[in-house]
Amino acid sequence: MAAEDAETQARNVIAATEPPARLARTGCRGCSYVDYCWGD
Numbered sequence: 001m002a003a004e005d006a007e008t009q010a011r012n013v014i015a016a017t018e019p020p021a022r023l024a025r026t027g028c029r030g031c032s033y034v035d036y037c038w039g040d
């Protein structure tokens with residue numbers, strides 16, 4: 001089920017000691033975190 005898969009993926013990210021690699025900019029929807037993701 002898609003929701004359960006998404007939950008599993010989220011839990012894996014939360015439990016990881018390092019963040020996952022940043023995805024391609026084309027996937028960005030321009031939300032309020034844009035300065036954190038692309039401000040460098």
Ligand code: SF4
Nearest residue numbers: 028029031033034037
């Ligand atoms: S700014 Fe928002 S939509 Fe864009 S990559 Fe960051 S979190 Fe995703």
